[in-house]
Amino acid sequence: MRGFAARSTVDEAIDWVDEHALPLGSTNVPIGDAHGRVLAEDVVSTLNVPAFDRSAMDGYAVRAEETSGAGMYNPLSFRVIGQSLPGQASDAVVKTGAAVRIMTGAPMPAGADAVVPVEVTREADGQVEITEATAVGKHVGRVGEDIAVGTTVLPAGRRLRPQDVAVLASLGIAEVPVISQPRVRIVVTGDELAQPGDEREEHQIYEANSFLLRGLVLRDGGVVTSIDFLPDDRESILSALTKSGADVVLVSGGSSVGAEDHAPSLVADAGKLAIHGIAMRPSSPTGIGRIDDTLVFLLPGNPVSCLCAYDFFAGRAIRQLGGRSPDWPYHRTTEMVARKLVSVVGRSDYCRVRLTENGIVPLAVSGASILSSTTRADGFVILSPESEGIAPGKSVDVYWYDQS
Amino acid sequence: MRGFAARSTVDEAIDWVDEHALPLGSTNVPIGDAHGRVLAEDVVSTLNVPAFDRSAMDGYAVRAEETSGAGMYNPLSFRVIGQSLPGQASDAVVKTGAAVRIMTGAPMPAGADAVVPVEVTREADGQVEITEATAVGKHVGRVGEDIAVGTTVLPAGRRLRPQDVAVLASLGIAEVPVISQPRVRIVVTGDELAQPGDEREEHQIYEANSFLLRGLVLRDGGVVTSIDFLPDDRESILSALTKSGADVVLVSGGSSVGAEDHAPSLVADAGKLAIHGIAMRPSSPTGIGRIDDTLVFLLPGNPVSCLCAYDFFAGRAIRQLGGRSPDWPYHRTTEMVARKLVSVVGRSDYCRVRLTENGIVPLAVSGASILSSTTRADGFVILSPESEGIAPGKSVDVYWYDQS
Numbered sequence A, B: 001m002r003g004f005a006a007r008s009t010v011d012e013a014i015d016w017v018d019e020h021a022l023p024l025g026s027t028n029v030p031i032g033d034a035h036g037r038v039l040a041e042d043v044v045s046t047l048n049v050p051a052f053d054r055s056a057m058d059g060y061a062v063r064a065e066e067t068s069g070a071g072m073y074n075p076l077s078f079r080v081i082g083q084s085l086p087g088q089a090s091d092a093v094v095k096t097g098a099a100v101r102i103m104t105g106a107p108m109p110a111g112a113d114a115v116v117p118v119e120v121t122r123e124a125d126g127q128v129e130i131t132e133a134t135a136v137g138k139h140v141g142r143v144g145e146d147i148a149v150g151t152t153v154l155p156a157g158r159r160l161r162p163q164d165v166a167v168l169a170s171l172g173i174a175e176v177p178v179i180s181q182p183r184v185r186i187v188v189t190g191d192e193l194a195q196p197g198d199e200r201e202e203h204q205i206y207e208a209n210s211f212l213l214r215g216l217v218l219r220d221g222g223v224v225t226s227i228d229f230l231p232d233d234r235e236s237i238l239s240a241l242t243k244s245g246a247d248v249v250l251v252s253g254g255s256s257v258g259a260e261d262h263a264p265s266l267v268a269d270a271g272k273l274a275i276h277g278i279a280m281r282p283s284s285p286t287g288i289g290r291i292d293d294t295l296v297f298l299l300p301g302n303p304v305s306c307l308c309a310y311d312f313f314a315g316r317a318i319r320q321l322g323g324r325s326p327d328w329p330y331h332r333t334t335e336m337v338a339r340k341l342v343s344v345v346g347r348s349d350y351c352r353v354r355l356t357e358n359g360i361v362p363l364a365v366s367g368a369s370i371l372s373s374t375t376r377a378d379g380f381v382i383l384s385p386e387s388e389g390i391a392p393g394k395s396v397d398v399y400w401y402d403q404s
Helices: A010-020 A162-170 A209-219 A234-242 A263-270 A303-321 A372-376 B010-020 B162-170 B209-219 B234-242 B263-270 B303-321 B372-376
Strands: A026-030 A059-062 A076-084 A098-102 A114-117 A121-124 A127-130 A152-154 A175-179 A183-189 A223-230 A248-252 A272-276 A287-291 A294-299 A331-336 A348-356 A359-362 A379-383 A395-400 B026-030 B059-062 B076-084 B098-102 B114-117 B121-124 B127-130 B152-154 B175-179 B183-189 B223-230 B248-252 B272-276 B287-291 B294-299 B331-336 B348-356 B359-362 B379-383 B395-400
Touching (some): A010 A287, A010 A303, A059 A076, A059 A127, A152 B372, A162 B209, A162 B303, A162 B372, A183 A209, A183 A234, A209 A223, A209 B162, A248 A303, A263 A272, A263 A294, A331 A359, A348 A372, A372 B152, B010 B272, B010 B303, B059 B127, B098 B127, B152 B162, B183 B209, B183 B234, B209 B223, B209 B248, B209 B303, B223 B234, B234 B263, B263 B272, B263 B287, B263 B294
Parallel strands (some): A076 A098, A183 A248, A248 A294, B076 B098, B248 B294
Antiparallel strands (some): A026 A175, A331 A395, B026 B175, B059 B098, B076 B127, B121 B127, B272 B287, B287 B294, B331 B395, B348 B379
16 A cells, blocks of 8 residues: 555646547447437538428418408409329419419429418318418428528537437438447446345445446446446456457546555556546546557546546546537536635545525535435535635536436 | 417416326336436435445554654554455454554444544554544544435435436445336328438428437437327327327327318317417417327427427426426526517517527528528527517527537
């Protein structure tokens, strides 16, 4: 056992992550699975939407000039010479005194240049009376008015919203090029861990970090390829670190400098341990490195430290590998401080807070082992190494533990 | 064909939804699948976390009073009589002059009342020198300090965050009681629809609404049980409406009062069509009702109307059935209006906007059929029936089409 000789700053660790977590390659997914994925390329339309002039209302397609003067007390009568339905165009040609019954989305018949909405008409005996004048182009959707051929519809890097996927569908696109999802292996070490639902021996604790990390990885767009539970044993940890098939390995526990902390030296031997020990609280005993192309995050076993180290570094890497923004995936607002937030110059602090009527207050108990502090908190504040704490009455940015 | 005789207000439609969309029953899920689900019951702890006094640091467990006066120039020496590891307690009893080597999370040995961190120690030849005094309880995590037996850990209705699931795991809970996910059947009607990837005939359009709705339902916590594509045919639509196995049926297309709009009368005949025609723009031809216990939403085929009607009514129902908040699932901020938002008294408006340097501006093209208006927009503003529009320089609440 020894202490950390020197600690990196949070910014140094983030810089290393940003340098090494570059977007993965692309893959095609069926459009039905594209929601939430990140577009790998600009999508340029190869067709017009709509592909033909169409009605924007249920009503009657007419020649607009012929409706001039129509009114409640001056209904004008037209002969109904056909019907145009969506997918079933009318082949009638609209000439003087004629109209074609038309539904929303149906193709405009030849000769007509406007649609009179059904609400201002009355049809009987093959004739329709129109009680409101209209103008050329009224209630007509023009070829390409939604999307014209050659338009860049969505840019590379866009995280696809439901309506984005619908726009791609409307262009007839069946397969969408998206950034691959980072494959994440979760490795939980510790001789003291029991699984929820199992009997627990006297000095065992129930394992929680795999459940924590699994939810966080899902939130950040990664795919959990495996969750391995390992004893504090060099052989098995090395094997889990070096096995192929993962873009990221998250190791929970054994990240510090104690006798049972094997992972840091294993990473240093098999690859590069770029960061070990960070000037922050909690999560100081965090390690970051890589083995070949796999990024490795050594996360403290204390659950709050594990959450905090994940969110500062590993989540950021996973989001960027998947083409997402590196930004914190939490909603942020500015709030008044109601009770002093304590910090120490020289380290970053991750301070869990609650929102009260008077502003935010830090949670009284906030040790790295008190996981319930993160469930009782509404969110957190990050205090920079320059901060000596934040006094009541000052404003501060709060990240909210939104329901994600 | 006829027009709508009278339209309901948006508030009337929402009131009907809120009255009929009550949370579904509960089900148990394995804890590994609990992330994002809504807790059906309060969870009360049946054990203490931690279940034993434990070290919060790597270091040496000692009797605090014996470290009095220790310092860099006055190291005090203790005999190392054992080692306590996580899951492997030491059976040594710490008496005068003795210390037990201890790791973070390991059980405190009998007799010791504080831990001296490894950073202020030096061990050699079975002795450890301590260069900093400590106090009783220092770096010791007490029984139940995270969660005490009998504490309500998480309340019913909580949407489970990653750390919530971890807290449940730390209590040994293997199965979690959650609200059932609403089962949603999507029915898309229309003779004019081609599937993305297929050849399209001249007056066909590519079907987009099923992709839109699928993403929205996923976002709101529903499960899409099936997506049926049907011709505008009463028999097949009735069968899709009345088939069992869905809590919600979403019908896209044929929701208005035209000749091909079969769904409204089918719902009225088979159950109750509570709302048909809403004073809003777009989405005016929306229907809402139920058949037995299944809520039915008749959504306009125009894609912007479909999105808007889903978000105002169907999404709200699905979220509430699943135990979530009825609130709009969009991040909201207050922004300055840079160009007039147009509205008409007597109807609600769903106005797509972009954020510019000077504030928000409405999208120039915003017809109900222009789906790309929702992908070019950054978000939307809802204008109430009382509004005559919002002038430049005024503030307004904007909902952002966040990446969901």
